[in-house]
Amino acid sequence: MSIKLKALLKSPWVFHLSTGSCNNCDIEILDCLTPRFDIERFGMLLVGSIKHADVLLITGSGNRKSMERAKRLYEQIPKPCLVVAVGECALSRGMFIHSYNCPVPIDKVIPVDVYIPGCPPKPEAIIAGVVKLIEKVKKDTMKK
Amino acid sequence: MIYIFYFLFFGFLLTAIIGLLASWIDRKVTAKVQYRVGPPLLQPLIDIVKLLGKETLIPAGSSKITFLIAPVIGFASVILVSTLLWINNIYPARSFLGDLIVVLYLLVIPSISIIMGGFASRNPLASLGASREMKLILSYELPFILAILVTVIKSGFTFRLGEILTFQAQNGAFVRSWSGTLALIVAIICMQAKLALVPFDIPEAETEIVGGPLIEYSGSGLAIYRLMKNMLMFTVPFFLIIVFMGGLRFDGIHLWYGGLKYIGLVALMTVIRNTNPRVRIDQAVKFFWGPMTIIAIIAIILALLGR
Numbered sequence: 063m064s065i066k067l068k069a070l071l072k073s074p075w076v077f078h079l080s081t082g083s084c085n086n087c088d089i090e091i092l093d094c095l096t097p098r099f100d101i102e103r104f105g106m107l108l109v110g111s112i113k114h115a116d117v118l119l120i121t122g123s124g125n126r127k128s129m130e131r132a133k134r135l136y137e138q139i140p141k142p143c144l145v146v147a148v149g150e151c152a153l154s155r156g157m158f159i160h161s162y163n164c165p166v167p168i169d170k171v172i173p174v175d176v177y178i179p180g181c182p183p184k185p186e187a188i189i190a191g192v193v194k195l196i197e198k199v200k201k202d203t204m205k206k
Numbered sequence: 207m208i209y210i211f212y213f214l215f216f217g218f219l220l221t222a223i224i225g226l227l228a229s230w231i232d233r234k235v236t237a238k239v240q241y242r243v244g245p246p247l248l249q250p251l252i253d254i255v256k257l258l259g260k261e262t263l264i265p266a267g268s269s270k271i272t273f274l275i276a277p278v279i280g281f282a283s284v285i286l287v288s289t290l291l292w293i294n295n296i297y298p299a300r301s302f303l304g305d306l307i308v309v310l311y312l313l314v315i316p317s318i319s320i321i322m323g324g325f326a327s328r329n330p331l332a333s334l335g336a337s338r339e340m341k342l343i344l345s346y347e348l349p350f351i352l353a354i355l356v357t358v359i360k361s362g363f364t365f366r367l368g369e370i371l372t373f374q375a376q377n378g379a380f381v382r383s384w385s386g387t388l389a390l391i392v393a394i395i396c397m398q399a400k401l402a403l404v405p406f407d408i409p410e411a412e413t414e415i416v417g418g419p420l421i422e423y424s425g426s427g428l429a430i431y432r433l434m435k436n437m438l439m440f441t442v443p444f445f446l447i448i449v450f451m452g453g454l455r456f457d458g459i460h461l462w463y464g465g466l467k468y469i470g471l472v473a474l475m476t477v478i479r480n481t482n483p484r485v486r487i488d489q490a491v492k493f494f495w496g497p498m499t500i501i502a503i504i505a506i507i508l509a510l511l512g513r
Contacts, residue, residue, distance in 0.1 A: 065259075067259075069259060070259070073249065073252045073253045073256050102233075102243075103242075103246070105245055110416030110421075111420075113263060113421065113423065114417065114423075116260070140260045140262070140263055141261050142260070142261075
């Protein structure tokens, strides 16, 4: 594995984007930063600017207005980057699947690397999902 | 030839290593204060290696050359100032007339490079952060220079760092006198503002204007800025150790004392950072031009009276 990717997996900085969620997933994501879970010990930080980020964390069902913004943010994130969808809404639009305002799920617009189900997912589940993502990236590069 | 060696080895390599270590101490102590575990030892280095490997994006409509060259200017001035300080610390006889003034000037340039980068990046939040940084420089430079003037007066009106060091080696460190202690307190608080740490992190307020001037930087530009800030975390306390506490020495037990001086200053910075809320820019200007300047002037009067 190249040193570039190795360093990326050891310090993934996270940008947190809500595309119209009910805020439960967002609260659970912020829980990961609290003393009980403390993801800074894996080098993860929550950053405020998309230009500093390595991981795009998307929550919410992705409505007509916010998906345009989400696509623009995905274009602005410096590559190589990873995308994580958190919560039932981000995976399959959840209870909004028949809504007029949510025509497509998020992974039709942005390539998603890992899906974390739950409504909302527990902080343990989010951390487990991110660990699986890191394992997946490692395995993919080993094959190549 | 020997100067190139000093430039590369002491100015860049050693300063960068100690600076990264100091930034790790800062993050770890912050985590401990908040009952967390904190990042592993190599985390600041890994962050910088990762940022160097990432794509550099230039925002549309920004002034491209200024945007790219601003971090390099700040970084170069930090390397230069730490080289000067190391040479003065190791060979006090090698200093030239007025190098104290050169050091004071070069210590401002990192802040100016941040202002340049912020204004060049064509982002409203970055411009806001840059203008706040400018006001902060105007506010803290006056008490900082007055505090350094105390050491000039006490060492018999010399502007050479080397002579200040030899004077302290013969007559004891300035921090042991009343005026020196007052000036050191003022200088530590100004250092907090110079490094943009929490009570005075107004320019880059993470929760308010999301990183301020650095908001549009990505990849290697951000890596150079972060390395510059980590190196400043060594350079500015090192400057204060030289002018107030008699410098670092490398023979026997003095190495241990030198390490204690530096780690003490870093721990003090971290504790101030973790126990204070952010102030507004007008409060910061009032604080520096009011109480801090008055304390610095009292220290100067005491120094002139010989105390």
